[in-house]
Each structure stands twice: as structure tokens, then as C-alpha cells.
Amino acid sequence: MKQQRTALIGRDTELAAFRGADHRRAMLVVRGPAGSGKTSVLAQSGHELAGGGFVTVQVVGSAEHPEWDLFGVSAVLRAVCEDFEEIGGGPRLTEALAAVRRLCTEDTYASQPGKYRLIHAFGALFSMLGADKPVALLVDDAHLIAQPAVALAALRSAGQRVIASCRGEAEELCAAADQVIDLGPLPEDEADLVLRQVAGTAVDGALRDALHRGLGRWYFNPGTLAAAVADLHRQGRLATVHGHLCLRDPAEPIALPPGHPLCAEVDSWGETARDLVLLAADGPRFGVDDLPLLAAAAGRTLTEYGRTADRLVLAGVLDADLAARLTVGCPALGAAVAAADPERLAKLRRAVAEQQLADAAGNDVRPGSSVDAPLDPAMAEYTAWREARPGPEQDRLAAEIVRSLVRTGGYALLADFAAAAVARGTGGTELRNSVAAAAVLASVHLGQPVPDTVETAIAGAGAAEFGRRWFAGESVRAVDVESAFGPLRQWCLPDDGFRGGPSDAVLDAALAMRDIAPALEAVLGPDYQSAADGPIAAVHRVCAGYAGEDWTDALSAARRLETDPNADPVSRQATRLLAAEMCAWRGEDRLAASWLAGVPEDSAAFAALRGWVLAGIRHHSGEVDGVFETGWSAFRRGRDRGETPGVSLLLRRLAAIAAETGRTADARRVLAEAQAWHGGCGTVESTKTVLVVRGLVEDDGTHARAAERVIRRHGNRFELSLACQRVAETSAEPHPWLNEAYEIAQAIGAARLTARARQSLRCHGVVVSMARPAREQLSEAELRIIELIRSGRTNRQIALELRMSEKTVEKHLTRLFAKAGCRTRHGLATSGLGGWLEQVGA
Numbered sequence: 001m002k003q004q005r006t007a008l009i010g011r012d013t014e015l016a017a018f019r020g021a022d023h024r025r026a027m028l029v030v031r032g033p034a035g036s037g038k039t040s041v042l043a044q045s046g047h048e049l050a051g052g053g054f055v056t057v058q059v060v061g062s063a064e065h066p067e068w069d070l071f072g073v074s075a076v077l078r079a080v081c082e083d084f085e086e087i088g089g090g091p092r093l094t095e096a097l098a099a100v101r102r103l104c105t106e107d108t109y110a111s112q113p114g115k116y117r118l119i120h121a122f123g124a125l126f127s128m129l130g131a132d133k134p135v136a137l138l139v140d141d142a143h144l145i146a147q148p149a150v151a152l153a154a155l156r157s158a159g160q161r162v163i164a165s166c167r168g169e170a171e172e173l174c175a176a177a178d179q180v181i182d183l184g185p186l187p188e189d190e191a192d193l194v195l196r197q198v199a200g201t202a203v204d205g206a207l208r209d210a211l212h213r214g215l216g217r218w219y220f221n222p223g224t225l226a227a228a229v230a231d232l233h234r235q236g237r238l239a240t241v242h243g244h245l246c247l248r249d250p251a252e253p254i255a256l257p258p259g260h261p262l263c264a265e266v267d268s269w270g271e272t273a274r275d276l277v278l279l280a281a282d283g284p285r286f287g288v289d290d291l292p293l294l295a296a297a298a299g300r301t302l303t304e305y306g307r308t309a310d311r312l313v314l315a316g317v318l319d320a321d322l323a324a325r326l327t328v329g330c331p332a333l334g335a336a337v338a339a340a341d342p343e344r345l346a347k348l349r350r351a352v353a354e355q356q357l358a359d360a361a362g363n364d365v366r367p368g369s370s371v372d373a374p375l376d377p378a379m380a381e382y383t384a385w386r387e388a389r390p391g392p393e394q395d396r397l398a399a400e401i402v403r404s405l406v407r408t409g410g411y412a413l414l415a416d417f418a419a420a421a422v423a424r425g426t427g428g429t430e431l432r433n434s435v436a437a438a439a440v441l442a443s444v445h446l447g448q449p450v451p452d453t454v455e456t457a458i459a460g461a462g463a464a465e466f467g468r469r470w471f472a473g474e475s476v477r478a479v480d481v482e483s484a485f486g487p488l489r490q491w492c493l494p495d496d497g498f499r500g501g502p503s504d505a506v507l508d509a510a511l512a513m514r515d516i517a518p519a520l521e522a523v524l525g526p527d528y529q530s531a532a533d534g535p536i537a538a539v540h541r542v543c544a545g546y547a548g549e550d551w552t553d554a555l556s557a558a559r560r561l562e563t564d565p566n567a568d569p570v571s572r573q574a575t576r577l578l579a580a581e582m583c584a585w586r587g588e589d590r591l592a593a594s595w596l597a598g599v600p601e602d603s604a605a606f607a608a609l610r611g612w613v614l615a616g617i618r619h620h621s622g623e624v625d626g627v628f629e630t631g632w633s634a635f636r637r638g639r640d641r642g643e644t645p646g647v648s649l650l651l652r653r654l655a656a657i658a659a660e661t662g663r664t665a666d667a668r669r670v671l672a673e674a675q676a677w678h679g680g681c682g683t684v685e686s687t688k689t690v691l692v693v694r695g696l697v698e699d700d701g702t703h704a705r706a707a708e709r710v711i712r713r714h715g716n717r718f719e720l721s722l723a724c725q726r727v728a729e730t731s732a733e734p735h736p737w738l739n740e741a742y743e744i745a746q747a748i749g750a751a752r753l754t755a756r757a758r759q760s761l762r763c764h765g766v767v768v769s770m771a772r773p774a775r776e777q778l779s780e781a782e783l784r785i786i787e788l789i790r791s792g793r794t795n796r797q798i799a800l801e802l803r804m805s806e807k808t809v810e811k812h813l814t815r816l817f818a819k820a821g822c823r824t825r826h827g828l829a830t831s832g833l834g835g836w837l838e839q840v841g842a
Contacts, residue, residue: 011041011190012779014181018045018163027152027162029142029174032183034261035223038165039140041183045163046138051805054136054161057083061141061148068106071115072145073122076137077101080125087129096125119154126158136161143170152176185220193815198226204246205556207238214254214332224260228332231257241559242579242594248563251533255335262333265315272300272308273317274337278345279352280318280326281334287325290352297348297355382417390424395431399491402438406492409529415442418450422457433487436461441485444470444516447535447566463487470516473570473605478507481519492524505683506714509645513578514571515543533560535567542575547716549747551582558595573599573606580613584620585718587751592617608638608646612653619657620752628657628666639677647677648689655693667697684714692723701730721745721753725760734764785812790829 018028018041030045032038046056059079065072077100080087087093100121108114129135137155142148143166152162153176166173174180186194195203195211211219211228218224232238237248256263266273275298279286291309295302309326312318319327328334338345381404385397398421405414418439436458443450449471450458458464466484469476502510507519517540521528530537538561545554558579561567580595596617599610611634618627631654638646651674658667674693678686688710695704708723715723721744728737742757781802788798795813799806816828 011037011044011183011186012781014041014183015044015048016779016781017179017181019048026178027156027164027176029170029177029180030163030165030183031168031170031174031180032165033167033221035218035221035225035227036183037186037222038183040222041181042138042140042163042165046136048805048808049136049161051807053133055083055086055133057087057135057137059137059139061139061144065145066106068109069104070109070146071118071122071151072139072142072148073100073104073118073151075145076122076139076151077104079137087135088133093125093128096121096128100125119150122151123154123158126155126160129158129160134161136163139164142166142173147172149173149176185217186222188220191220191222191225194222194225195229198229199245201240202244204241204244204559205552206250206560207245207247210247210250210254214330214335215256216328216330216332218262218330218332224256227257227260228254231255239563241562242591244556244559246556246559246563250560253335254332255339256330256332258336260333260336262317262330263336265312265317266333266337269308269311272304273312274341274344275348276305276309276312276318276326277328277334277337278348281328281331281338282345282349284325284327287323288320289324293352293355294348297351382413385417386420398431398434402434402488402491403527406441406488406524407527407529409445409531411442411445411531411534414438415446415450418442419454422454430487432458433461433463434491437463437485437488440464440467441488441520443467445531445534445536447564447568471568473568475605476511476516478504478511478519478522481507481511481516482523485520485523488524492528503684505681505685509685510543512643512645513543513574514539514568516540535561535564535571538564538567539571539575542578546578546582546718549717549744551586551749555579555582570605573603574609577606577609577613581616582750584613584617585748585750585752589617589621606638606643606646607634607641608643608650610646611635611638612646612650615650615653615657619653624661628654628661628663631657632666635673639673644681644683644685648685651677651689652692652696655696659696659699671697684710688715692726695726695730699730701727704730717744718748718750718753721748721750721757725757728760734760738764782812782816785809785816786828789825 014030028045030038030041046058050056057076057079059072059075061072061075063075063078065074069075077097080097084093100118103114103118103121108118126135126137137152137160139145139148139152139162142152142164145151148164148166148170149172152164152173155162156178164173164177185191192203192208195208211225215221215224215228229238232247232254237252239246239248266277275294279290279294288306288309291305292302295305298305309318313320313326316329317333319329321327381397381401385394385401388394388397398417401417402414405411405417418435421435422439439450439454439458440463444467449455450464450467455464455467463484466476466480469480502518502522507522510516510518516536517530520530530540538557541557542554542561545551545557558575561572561575576595576598580592580599583589583592583595592613596610596613599606601610603610611631614634615627615631618630631650635647635650635654638650651670655667655670655674658664658670671693674686674690678690680686688707691703691707691710694700695707704723704726708720708727711719711723721741724737724741724744728734728741731737738757738760742754742761745753745757781804784802785798788801793801795806795809799809802809813825813828
């Protein structure tokens with residue numbers, strides 16, 4: 001049965017080796033581990049041979065055949081019969097098929113002469129093929145046939161083209177081949193393309209990173225990558241958010257799917273192998289020197305574990321470094337083994353710990369003095385705190401626990417500690433306030449209000465009121481964060497104290513966007529660490545990514561917040577608006593509109609900010625009528641509510657729209673409001689707004705330059721690009737400003753901002769050397785295709801020129817579009833891919 005073809009990504013080097021091989025009486029073997037793409041390479045080879053006039057006969061080694069059929073003759077006969085009409089067989093071929101079928105019996109295989117007669121008849125059959133068309137036999141998974149080399153060598157001798165795929169254990173077949181093509185790991189960019197192909201849509205960066213971390217080097221094995229994505233789909237752990245496939249719960253480990261060869265290898269060696277994988281995946285300290293301890297704890301012999309460890313290292317399941325430490329090259333394997341027996345690792349830990357203590361006691365060694373504890377420091381301190389009596393020592397341990405967990409982002413354990421402290425009794429007012437602050441700090445990071453029992457115990461503390469207001473979506477200021485979490489300062493700050501940090505106005509602006517991380521760092525010190533995942537971490541990533549140059553990560557964090565069940569509606573609205581703004585500047589209008597639709601028009605928290613985004617989207621689309629009026633209405637609502645970030649941004653946008661559309665009176669109105677707003681705020685943000693608006697309205701280079709200086713010190717990179725462009729408009733030397741604006745816009749990935757800078761450069765006839773992928777990252781075929789595209793050739797003309805099929809050209813173009821970041825032939829031709837230098841303004 002013909003197998004369905006899917007587009008092959010990568011393997012250009014291997015396919016080039018195939019194309020360069022002699023087509024006369026040759027046997028080629030494609031060799032690689034499971035999941036390396038052998039079947040896809042074989043299918044592509046057959047497709048190209050068919051395009052060259054060959055009849056391809058496909059044999060699957062995994063197809064059912066009798067155990068006694070050592071040469072796989074029955075599978076080959078079945079494939080020939082399926083393609084009989086295409087081969088053009090006549091009566092003689094029918095007779096030859098019948099002769100081989102009569103000889104293909106268990107009795108024939110029982111004697112050496114019988115085997116010779118079978119192979120002779122088999123060769124005679126295939127010598128008749130190819131009278132009208134050349135024939136190529138494609139044998140997939142040939143290693144599943146007991147003795148494939150015998151039959152395939154006979155086919156080659158009969159004058160047929162033979163291409164077989166196999167794993168590395170088919171040594172006899174590889175030795176008989178004329179050429180062996182080895183499939184190694186995919187290059188990283190090609191593995192990313194495989195991920196995009198199996199996802200069927202754009203892939204969120206966090207999902208890609210999680211797969212890379214979880215699969216390790218097996219991420220570059222296309223079969224494993226595809227199977228892992230399919231398994232995540234099956235478990236319901238994937239969700240499509242605004243056109244990107246996302247991982248719902250990044251904190252939960254990714255496990256290899258059942259039946260993976262690594263899992264099968266571990267299962268074949270039983271419990272000893274599972275124990276070794278679990279401990280090797282649990283941390284970096286487990287090694288060969290620990291095997292005697294493990295053997296004693298598990299009640300097995302050292303020989304059993306030693307032999308299994310050697311086997312697993314040889315099989316590539318475990319890695320051993322020069323210090324004889326054992327690690328798992330594919331962390332997802334450890335997760336799969338743990339999932340199969342969730343209690344096994346905990347039992348192993350306890351058994352090993354008990355054996356450590358027994359060994360220490362037997363050698364008169366004080367427990368803990370020379371044996372590494374399996375617990376991390378925070379957990380050890382937590383255990384000691386629970387065992388300590390109330391008093392100074394217990395208070396000291398409590399401080400160490402909080403300090404350690406705040407520095408490592410361990411807020412789940414911090415929540416447990418706070419609940420235990422409340423249950424035990426918090427003592428005096430000072431300690432009670434600190435425990436309350438720890439409980440609320442953990443709850444804010446986890447996105448879950450403190451439990452009722454804890455809330456009752458800490459009622460009246462400043463942190464308790466802060467927690468209520470935060471989860472109610474009410475606005476908070478820097479002074480509120482100081483009041484709530486200040487009691488933790490003595491526990492969390494370094495010994496030399498902490499001085500400096502952003503002003504309260506800057507922190508208030510961040511808090512207005514629900515980004516609490518900067519304020520917490522100002523209160524708790526530079527050692528404060530946000531949680532690795534959760535709503536607080538996601539909001540901070542969005543805000544920091546937008547302010548910096550990593551809009552890709554910012555959008556990924558916004559999508560993460562959409563899948564986080566603990567994210568509050570106000571935080572989601574803030575990040576949706578920033579995501580819509582970024583997408584609008586990236587030229588992704590449908591995505592921008594989709595993000596904006598998630599924020600209601602009557603948003604109680606972000607009327608001005610929503611108006612800022614909406615006005616920008618409509619202005620980008622070329623709308624004129626009603627854009628300013630809509631933005632002005634949103635400004636008045638935001639101004640009346642005191643929305644600091646939204647009002648400032650909207651005033652600047654309204655001034656730009658009014659100036660560009662020649663609405664002088666409206667521009668003056670915006671300037672008057674900006675001055676009034678500054679008079680009431682007196683912040684750096686309001687100063688920036690007045691300078692930007694005045695520079696736009698009065699076309700004043702002095703104010704534009706002053707705004708640029710303030711933005712360079714206090715603004716973000718996106719604002720700086722805009723400021724540089726505005727300075728250039730009034731400068732006698734615009735080139736340096738425009739170049740900086742262009743470079744920032746490109747680094748951010750804001751296509752519309754880049755186009756605006758490019759247009760300004762074009763007006764001044766500036767040559768811009770655009771950053772392009774190096775030529776060595778492209779194959780020779782890809783470079784030739786780019787050259788031919790630029791010369792105006794069609795796909796068919798390119799196929800004839802390069803002696804490949806049109807389908808192959810199309811696949812090359814798909815990969816080139818991805819590398820160039822474009823979707824059309826014109827975009828590829830003008831992209832600069834392959835060493836193009838763009839003359840802007842030519």
C-alpha cells in the first residue's frame with residue numbers, strides 16, 4: 001500500500017547524497033535511529049525517482065510476514081502484486097511470480113539448496129522488471145526482516161535500484177550496500193520547522209522552549225518531537241491562543257509518550273533501570289559512587305545496578321561525565337518513568353536517606369556531618385523549624401526560610417510555611433505581621449487568595465487588606481506595597497541593606513498595569529525573585545518585554561496569561577492591550593483586533609489605555625474620520641479616573657494623529673491638556689508627555705530633542721525609536737537619528753515602525769545594510785533558488801534549471817519564506833536572504 005507523503009523538512013545534505021548516487025544497479029541504505037526521519041527520506045527519494053520516470057515498489061519491513069520468511073520475500077511479492085499494473089507485467093512476469101510464490105515456503109527455508117533455489121527464482125523475477133520503465137524497490141524498516149541483505153543484494157544483481165532504510169543494528173545490510181546515508185540529529189532551525197509543521201500553526205516560544213528542555217537532544221529527532229506534541233494534544237495540555245499553539249501548564253514536566261524506544265529500553269531492564277533513571281533525573285549529584293548505597297537501600301546487589309548502569313549508558317539512555325555522575329540526556333524520560341509509578345521516587349529517597357543514616361551510625365559519624373542530605377536547604381530549614389520550640393531559634397529559622405524562598409521564588413512552599421506558622425501561633429505583633437506578609441506574598445504570586453483559616457488569623461494586618469484589594473482588582477500604589485510587605489524587609493534584605501531603586505511614580509505606573517514585581521523588589525531588595533511561572537511572572541514578562549526589545553517573549557507571556565486559570569481579569573485586560581499594541585506595530589492587524597476585543601469598551605480600569613490602542617489600530621489602517629474623536633472621548637474618561645499610564649500614552653498618540661492629519665486646533669487642545677495633566681502630576685512621565693506633544697504640535701526641534709533625552713533616560717526602546725525619528729525631522733543631520741530609530745525598530749520586530757524609519761531613510765537616499773542570515777546557513781540549492789527568483793523565474797523554470805521536481809522547489813520555498821520572515825516570492829526576492837544588500841531609496 002502506498003504510504004501518504006508529508007512534506008520533508010531538512011535533510012538537504014542526505015538527499016544531495018542520494019541524488020548524486022549512481023542509478024545503475026545500486027543499493028543505497030538510509031540508516032538512523034528511531035524517529036530520525038528514515039521513512040520521510042525514503043518517501044522523498046521515491047517521489048523524486050518517480051518524477052524521473054521510475055516505477056517505485058514500496059515494501060514495509062514492519063508488515064506482517066511469516067517468521068520463517070528470513071529474506072522477507074513474501075512482503076516483496078505482495079508489494080509487486082499491488083503495483084503489477086503500473087509495472088506493466090505480462091504472462092511471463094505472472095509465471096515468474098507464481099514460481100517464487102511456490103518456493104516461498106517454510107520447507108524451502110529449511111535447507112540450504114532450497115534457499116539457493118528461492119533466491120535464484122527471486123532474481124529471475126526481478127530481472128524481467130524494467131523492460132518498459134526502470135523499477136526502484138523501496139524497503140522501509142529493513143532491519144525488521146531477519147536477513148534482508150540476501151534478498152536485496154539479489155535484486156541489485158538483477159539490475160534493479162534498491163533503497164532501504166534501517167536502524168544501526170542492521171550491520172550486514174549496511175556492509176552489503178553500495179552507499180550508506182546516515183541520518184543524524186536535525187539542525188536546530190530545521191527541528192523548529194518540524195515543530196511548526198506538526199503543530200499546524202504558529203508555535204508559542206514557551207512551548208518550543210519547554211519541549212527543548214524536556215526532550216534534550218531528542219528534540220532534534222523529528223519522530224520524538226512529533227510524538228511528544230501529539231501526546232500533549234491527547235492529554236489536553238495544548239491550547240491555541242490568538243493563532244499560536246501554547247502549553248497550558250509549563251510547570252508540569254513534559255514526559256515521553258508511551259512506547260518510545262527510550263521507555264522500551266528502560267522497561268526491558270526492569271526495576272533496576274527505572275531506579276537509576278529516576279535518581280539520575282532527580283538531580284546532578286547522583287553517580288556511580290552512589291550505586292553501593294542504592295543497592296543496599298533497595299535490597300539488591302551492586303552487580304545488578306552496575307550492569308544495568310553500563311547498559312543504559314551504552315544505549316544512550318544515561319550520560320556519564322568524567323566525575324562518574326549519571327544524568328538523563330532526555331529529562332522527559334525521567335518524567336515518563338516517574339508518571340508510571342508516582343510513589344517510586346519518594347520511596348527511593350527515603351530508603352537511601354535511611355541507609356545513609358545507618359551507614360553513618362555504623363561508622364560513628366554524626367548524622368548530617370559527612371553525608372549530603374537529599375533535601376534542598378529551604379526544605380531542611382523548614383523541617384528544623386517545625387521541630388524547634390518557640391523562641392529565638394525558631395524565629396531565626398523562620399527568617400531563613402522566608403529569605404531562602406523569596407530568593408528562589410519558592411512561593412508554593414512559602415504558602416505552606418505561612419499556613420503552618422498560623423496554625424502554630426504567630427506570637428507577638430511583629431512576628432504576626434511578618435507571617436501575614438509572607439502568606440499574602442505567596443498568594444499574590446500563586447494567583448490564589450490565602451485560605452480562609454489563614455485569612456481569619458491574619459485579619460487586621462496590613463498585608464491582609466492589601467491581599468483583599470489585590471484580588472478584588474482594585475488599584476494599589478507603591479506605598480501600599482511598602483505597608484504590606486515592609487515587615488519582611490528585615491528577613492529578606494541582604495546584611496548590608498538596600499538603598500535606591502525606582503521612584504514611587506515609576507512604581508505606581510507599573511502597578512497600574514498590574515506589574516507588582518518592581519515594587520516588590522524595591523521593598524524586599526535585589527535578591528527578590530519572582531515565581532518562575534504564574535500570573536505575576538507573566539505580567540512582568542509582558543511589561544518588561546514591551547519596554548525592552550523582546551516583543552516575541554512579551555506576546556508569549558500574554559498568551560501564557562490567557563491559559564492560566566489563576567490570572568485575574570484586570571491583569572488579563574492590561575496584557576491584552578499591550579499585546580494588541582505590539583501586534584498592530586508588527587503589522588498583524590487581525591491579531592491586534594482579536595486581542596483588543598478581549599477588553600470591554602467600558603473597561604473600568606483601562607479606558608484611556610484602550611483608547612490609545614484603538615486609535616493606533618485605526619490610524620494604522622488609514623482611517624481618518626472619527627479616529628481623533630474616539631481617542632479624545634477615551635482620554636476624558638481616563639483623565640477623570642486618573643489613569644496615569646493610559647492618559648499619557650493617549651495624549652502623545654492624539655498629538656501625533658492631529659499633527660499628521662493637519663488638525664491644528666485639535667493639536668493645540670491636546671497640548672493644553674498635556675500641560676494641565678503635567679501640572680497635576682509633575683512626574684517624569686508627564687514631563688515626557690508635555691515635551692513630546694509640544695515637539696509635535698509646534699514642530700519644535702528643541703522640545704523634540706529634550707523629549708528624546710528624557711525618553712533615553714526614563715522611557716522604553718520603542719518610545720526611543722519614535723523620539724529619534726521626530727528629532728530627525730527637525731535636525732540638520734538626520735542620518736544618525738534615523739539609523740538608530742531603524743536599528744531599534746528592527747531589533748524589536750515592529751514592522752510598521754521599521755517601515756516608517758525606512759521611508760525616512762529613503763527620502764535621504766541612505767544605504768542601509770540590513771541584518772541577514774549568513775550565506776553559510778543556506779544550502780547551495782537554496783542559494784540558487786533565491787538567485788533564480790530574483791531573476792524572475794517561475795517554479796517550473798527553476799525545477800528544470802536545477803533538475804528537481806516542482807514539489808521540491810515548493811518545499812525549498814516554504815523553508816526560505818520561514819527563514820526570510822516573509823510569505824511571498826516578492827518578499828523573498830527583496831528580503832536580503834543569501835547576502836542581499838538593500839539600497840533604501842534606490
